[in-house]
Amino acid sequence: VLAQLGCHQVNHLQVTENQPADAPATLARLQAAALVFVTGGDQERLTEQLLGTQFLEVLRQRHQHDAGFILAGTSAGASALGGQMLVAGRGWRSLLGGGISVIPGLALLPSLLVDQHFIERERYPRLLHAVLAYPMLLGVGLSEETGLLLRPGRPAEVFGTEVVVVADARHLTATNYPTLAKGQPLSARGLRMDLLVAGDELVIG
Template sequence: MRKLSFIFVLVLTMIATNMFSFQAEASQNSLSKTAGSLVIVGGALSSDNEAVYKKFLTLAQEYNGKALKDVKIAIIPAASAVPIESADGYKEDFVRYGVPVDNIYTAPIALIDDPLTKEVNESTWKDNGNNIEIAKKLEEFDAIWFVGGDQLRHIKTLVTADGKDTVVLKAIRKIYENGAVLGGTSAGAAVMSNPMIASGTSVGALTDGVHILKNFDQDTGDDKLFLATGLGFFTHGIVDQHFLERGRFGRLLVATQYNKTRYGFGIDENSAMVYTGVDDNIEVIGASGLLIVDLQGSSVPKGKRFAINNVTMHYLEKGDRFNVKDGTFTLNKLHKTTKGIEYYSKNPIAMDIFGKQKLKTVLTEDLIDNEATKAEALWFDMDDDKKGNGFKFTFRKTNTTEGFWGRIDQVGSYAALNVQMDVEPISIKIQIDK
């Protein structure tokens, strides 16, 4: 009878390449100088997500103190492969939540022709980021919405080839700094930071590092982590989206560490991180949650492959708040501590850490709501010789770690503060004993 035994050989000497250099004490991000707000949605926004839509509209009303019937919204459809269809879908949603249809303007800014509109070729709108009339019109609006699709299409239409603002982007930036609300989903969320994540997977990021987009037409491939110029409305760290659903925490971690910023923010699908510039506050709303990666106090061991120790992670859900300026949390009052009343007692090693929603399970059921003091996860890739390279992730409780659970909107909801994580490369050999 054959017996399979897995021999895990931990690589103890870990040198990061120059690409992964990092200062142990990450510098604070610059504080905001804007009165505006951001509704950054992690993609797959459902039309019935009342919390997200109403928050966006409430913030629009607060700008200049308008009633809902007087709110004016502009939609930027550039990222979509079907720009008019996409814009019309959001227009219908805004009308459903009380905005008059005549107050909603689809800005003619796009790269790709929408096959459903025979009377116009939207690809002729590619240079309209430099249209002064459109820019002046946008200055009259209370809210701007960026649709999803390919984030590079937003950049190609709103940023010049040498990285400067077009006149339309200048107009959007002006009203945002004066107090308007900007929102976006998926690609429309990715563009909110600068740099932004243009493409890539967690595996590609951890194994191949960061690539910088040299021009907007460069092929990014499927797996490689590319960073590119973003719109930079959110100044406190890189933003990632479709986060838990697509297992993207690896790429957010690598991107944040490479960029030498303290924070990285990963917002999940059908959820939003709502940022208010006047107080540097972030609130989580919607169906899922937000992961915050904090690299202050982290360190990078020496080695040829990516590794990092003492990363602090926080996970928040609906109604939880984080103040970027002072680093404090205000949790939903329905979130109660799990300390001393942990529900789970087992946490097997997670073998699919980049799987759908897996990171949340590891942080919550396997760690903060578990009697165990640590949880472990692996990823590795095997070759034909039964050898492989991968990474081991260790999530640890410290004396400041605390978990929370509560039933919110009739659904169980978790939060986790101050979880410590280490990432170390591993080499694996499968030995078959006869």
């Protein structure tokens, strides 16, 4: 597919127990790449293999300081880029106490908490719960065929055919989250929600 789209030098940079992220050949390829595309699958496996590696440090440096470098992620590969990531939470009960699991992400986009397949899988309750748990992070729910384009020094820009749902708990006036028991309903006042479509911009703090 990527070759059909005009990408003529596509290589699969595989990182596993047998091909560790910090192998010299792997790091050399990362240094030379113009674009890294983090594919979907299992975001816990991604962070297990990459957190604490020199590979991740090189990726962070290139992402932050190399204006020509492009970092992309889809599905689990998008979620893993955030400061924290949702790894469990299904259906309406994900809004109840104990209804989600959130663990540290790769923090290449440290101020975000990214969810995906968002409107299609109706993940509103789990993203709302996640931003109440981590109110300093901006919750970003990506729909399928839809993404955010992030470039240094500019606001992020939405592309694609559907919506990006932004859940913002940074200015809450009240919540019962800190004392919430398992199975009890969450309360919160002052959540902000934005629905963004292609061309809309988002300032990421």
